[in-house]
Amino acid sequence: MATESTTDFTLDTAAALAAAEDEGAIEGKSPWYLAWRRLRRNYVALAFLLLFFVIVAACLCAPLYKDHIAHTGPNTGHLGETFTRDGKQVAVVSKGGFGQNGEFHAGGIPVGPQFWHAGGKYVLGADNQGRDVAVRLLYGGLNSLAVGIGSAIICTFFAMLFALLAGYYGGKTDWIISRFFDLIWAFPVLLLAIALGTALSINGFHHFGINIKSGSLWIPTLVISYVLIPYVGRPLRGQILSLREKEFIEAATSQGASSWRVMLSELLPNIASTVLVFFTLIIANNILTEAGLSFLGAGVQPPSASWGTMIADGQSRIATAPWLAIIPGIMIVLTVLSLNVFGDGLRDALDPRAKVRMEH
Amino acid sequence: MTRRSRLTRVVGVLALLTALAFLAGCGGGGNKSSSGSSGSGSNSNSGKTYPLLRVVWDAPDYMDPQLYYTVAAYQINNYVWSGLLGYKHEAGPAGAQLVPYLAESMPKISADGKDLKFTLRQNLKYSNGKPVKASDFKYSIERAFKMDSPGVGFFSAISGVSGNNGFATTKKGHISGIITNDANRTIEIKLDHPEGDILYILALEFAHVVPSGTPASDQSTHPIPSTGPYMLQSYQPNRGFTLVRNPNFNNQIPTEPSGNPDKVVGTIITDPVAAYQRVVSGKSDYDFQIVPNDRLPEAQSKYKDQLRIYTNANTYYYAINNKMPPFNNIQARKAAQMAVDPQAIISGVYGGLGRPTENFLPPGYPQYKKINAWHFDLAKAKQLVQQSGTAGQTVDVYGTNEDPSKSSIEYFAGQLAKICYKPKLHLLAHSVYFQTIGNQATKAQAMFTDWYQDYPHPLDWFDTLLNGDRITQVHNNNVGNVDVPSVNKEISDLKKITELTPAVNDRWAKVDSDLMAKYATTIPYMNRSQTDFFGPKVDMTCYTFSVVLYWDWGLSCMK
Secondary structure, eight states: OOOOOTOOOOOHHHHHHHHHHHHHHOOOOOOOHHHHHHHHHHHHHHHHHHHHHHHHHHHHTHHHHIIIIOOOOOOOOOTOEEEEEEEEESBBBBBOEEEESEEEEEEOOOOOOOTTTTTTTTTTOOTTTTOOOHHHHHHHHHHHHHHHHHHHHHHHHHHHHHHHHHHOOOOHHHHHHHHHHHHTTTSSSHHHHHHHHHHHHHHHHTTTTEEEEETOOHHHHHHHHHHHHHHHHHHHHHHHHHTSSSSSHHHHHHTTTOHIIIIIIHHHHHHHHHHHHHHHHHHHHHHHHHHHHHHHTTOOTTTTTTHHHHHHHHHTTTOOOOOHHHHHHHHHHHHHHHHHHHHHHOOOOOTTTTEEEEEE | OOOOOOHHHHHHHHHHHHHHHHHHHOOOOOOOOOOOOOOOOOOOOOOOEEEEEEEEEOOSSSTTTTTOHHHHHHHTTHHHOOOSSOOOSSSSSSGOOEEHHHHHOOEEOOOOOOOEEEETTTTOBBBEEEEEEEHHHHHHHHHHHHHHHHGGGTTTTTTTTSSSTTTHHHHOOOOOEEEEETTTTTEEEEEOOOOTTTHHTSSGGGGGOOOOOOOOOOOOTTTTSSSSEEEEEEEEETEEEEEEOOOOOOTOOOSSOOOSEEEEEEEEEOHHHHHHHHHTTOOOSSOOOOOOGGGGHHHHHHSGEEEEEEEOSSEEEEEEHHHHHHTHHHHHHHHHHOOOOOOHHHHHHHTTOOEEEEOSSSSSSSTTOOOOOOOOOOHHHHHHHHHHTTTTOEEEEEEETTTTHHHHHHHHHHHHHHHTTEEEEEEEOHHHHHHHHTTTGOOEEESEEEEESSSSHHHHHHHHHHOGGGGSSSSSSSSOOOOHHHHHHHHHHHHHOOOOOOHHHHHHHHHHHIIIIISOOOOEEEEEEEEEETTTEEGGGGGOTTTEEOOGGGGGGOO
């Protein structure tokens, strides 16, 4: 008599087997999760990211500092005035000139850092206009960061757009965009920025329906964005040229995806990590460029402060009031260092084999 | 601003002078003047000569007498080329006295003041041994026109220069108002109208005599034969120059010292810190640049004996546009005057190197009478602004982007903000600054500016800078559009007077007072002081500072 086999494969057993298989399956991890996992183990990068946020937060608090601690604005000069330190009146900028007997006394040396001895006034000293250096440092930081981050956003956006168009369409589009990159690249970046910044800072920009007044922060922001586009755009274009030949692009195209859909849904996500790293590094680069331009008078225009203009203002007093140049210099170093270290960490996290570098 | 500021500043003046002379002419009438006699001689420095003077110098604009216009070129070359007249080499105000140089005496001037007659000294020679001829003077003036020299506007009163057919326009033929006779060594200058400052104009570098036939192009690097005690041996732009003794001088100009150094080697360094450091390190004997504020305390304490501080004829002022709101309102102008604390600017911006002033004319002029009409008072200034009804108005403030003028205009913009205006700061490169604010289209409302004298005469101040009859659309030197009809008329009347008597001086002083105090047209705040810094080998007992020639290097001596 025949008996019923226990190994007969029925629909019920298939379901049971499938359920059992699901329970033991390895959980898939997204590339972003893996990157985050790598990044969070990089304590140095995170520490510098924290430092950057601290600097940004401090600069954002500039109006509070101005109103509640220093009680003076970033552009308010106090030449000829005094303040109270430990119950004594102290000149903000030392008096000089000729005495009654005609004897000359050198003057014009601004008061040094008071820390908290003057009730929050001149914590980091005064400049030769009698302006509070700490207030200007925070407002200057706001301007430097605004120009640095703003220009990085604009630069990265256009670089990405041009790279997508050139890399995806190729042919004439690629040729035109590549020559545009070459044209900008043909000039030394800082010289081009100085030339544009100087020209625009005199009369502003009033063409094509765009009106930007001289002295506007938009001028250094746009100038820096413009001159750095090829430095981001070229590597991205190369990456897209390579991705464009991959099977998944062919698959998308064969399924009828439009060009924009391929660019935005297929190509863009694949260069996102590179863009992110570039963005971080280029903020640091742009802050340095802004400082250089402002130092040379082609960036943020006086009386507005930026770390670059503060160094420029301080250089003529480097022997008698070195803090005027050193303090904003330290801020630039810390900000750029924090962004660069974090950027390197981010690059390592997103793609340890990547060779993204900001070089020019 | 540096001493160089005189260059770009006055180019505009001259364009203006020329244009006005062509278009309008400059008054008329007659006035008598006197003929002078030979000036005092001061050429003996026996026993103090020495082989070499090493100087750090600013970059001269040119080393060609018909072209140069900076103090850097003027100060070094006043011992090289000479005019018919020159200044006495004496310290202090005596140095402003004109004496005959190539001319054997002061000119004979006709009763109507329109005719001047000179006679050249006998046996004058250029450094190349060739004789100096009367016709060389005419050639030199014509050469200036042919080269579009920045100084040609000064000669606009000479007959045959102005007008459509004048030499300034045609540059052909000759200037009919200059008649020379080589045989008799006579030079006659005819003027279209009397010119109160004509003798000073003839002492300017643009009227210095060069040999006929000298090319009418910049000869800076091909030294032109000279008539003074020195000759230019070589000049390398932006690097340096060398002066050596003129072998044919032979005290041919007894009113001019023969000079103590046998040779002068100049190194051009435009960075004041580097220039100062070069003297400190003993590589040079003199620093032309102003000692930087940052090094001034050190210079004063460590090198006090080698440092001299002087205040020459200059005025630093804020020009406010008298024809545009808010400063077309006298209360607003007075408020702006009161908002400025001269001592604060002098201390903070110029390191103490300056003397506060409310006068437009600098001290030292016989016409100077100290004005004490207002004082720094922010509260009163705010009140005046409120009363004027101009509070809250935007003011376009212009300055240069180089310190210390940048800091000065930043200060003024800050003070305007404190008295309830909305200043908008425009900082321009020095090279385009004066052209920009001298253009009415710019609509500048408040400006940094300064003025260094071309020659010691009030006309160089009031007529050039504050005469409302001379306002132009472009190249306007009256940048504040100061236009007080009664004062304009007084300036025109005074212009015809060649002799500066005490009564005339009083009238000039009233012009100053009316413009600064009564009408509050301008905000003068400082006569800037400058430095002469010397190496330890220089014998400071020989230091001579003249109001016109600055440090008289020819009279220097070594320990």
